[in-house]
Amino acid sequence: MIFATGNEDKMKEIRMIMGEDHGKVLSMKEAGIQIDIEENGTTYEENALIKARAVAKRVHDLVLADDSGLEIDFLNGEPGVYSARYLGEDTSYRVKNAKLLKRLEGVSEEKRTARFVCAIGAVFPDGREVTVRAAVEGRIDYEEKGKNGFGYDPIFYVPELGKTTAEMTEEEKNSISHRGKALRMLKEELGKNL
Numbered sequence: 001m002i003f004a005t006g007n008e009d010k011m012k013e014i015r016m017i018m019g020e021d022h023g024k025v026l027s028m029k030e031a032g033i034q035i036d037i038e039e040n041g042t043t044y045e046e047n048a049l050i051k052a053r054a055v056a057k058r059v060h061d062l063v064l065a066d067d068s069g070l071e072i073d074f075l076n077g078e079p080g081v082y083s084a085r086y087l088g089e090d091t092s093y094r095v096k097n098a099k100l101l102k103r104l105e106g107v108s109e110e111k112r113t114a115r116f117v118c119a120i121g122a123v124f125p126d127g128r129e130v131t132v133r134a135a136v137e138g139r140i141d142y143e144e145k146g147k148n149g150f151g152y153d154p155i156f157y158v159p160e161l162g163k164t165t166a167e168m169t170e171e172e173k174n175s176i177s178h179r180g181k182a183l184r185m186l187k188e189e190l191g192k193n194l
């Protein structure tokens with residue numbers, strides 16, 4: 001199967017989460033597919049399927065894609081499906097995270113609730129499609145903490161573990177994350193559908 005993502009950090013997590021099945025998963029790069037996909041959907045599921053379909057047109061394998069984002073309740077769900085494009089696709093996460101912290105300045109702990117959401121879309125060679133969605137609840141911390149992970153991880157605090165997702169080991173993050181949960185759900189679905 002091919003995972004339709006150009007994000008190497010996601011791909012690393014996906015390989016770990018897929019465990020023993022990971023040998024069967026190729027990234028787009030490994031499959032020799034280089035395309036720019038316009039993610040013009042309005043939901044995570046739509047965007048995941050847009051990415052998976054774009055690659056599925058070119059191969060005869062099962063194609064998966066992940067669309068994910070950070071939803072901050074105080075900001076009415078921003079950046080949400082626009083998480084990668086927030087403040088511009090090429091803007092560093094130092095700047096994006098600093099801006100979000102600034103927008104939450106003075107906001108109390110109980111109002112800083114947020115979640116990471118992940119939808120995974122699967123397109124089968126015969127055209128069938130499946131989507132799953134999962135989330136991890138947390139809150140936006142008061143400052144960046146931790147060096148692991150990527151993107152918004154340094155500001156996303158998970159109360160159950162008492163740390164940000166950037167302070168977690170890969171195993172810890174994958175065991176609670178939106179991506180870990182969604183991929184485990186998808187593996188079950190694939191078991192039923194293959």
Ligand code: ITT
Pocket residue numbers: 004005006007010039051066067068069070083084116149150151152153165177179
């Ligand atoms: P592909 O579309 O090629 O898969 P992308 O980075 O553009 O890569 P998305 O469109 O799904 O992926 O954007 C998701 C963004 O949400 C991602 O770039 C991060 O900024 C953020 N994000 C998603 N999951 C995250 C995680 O586990 N930790 C930190 N940030 C995350």
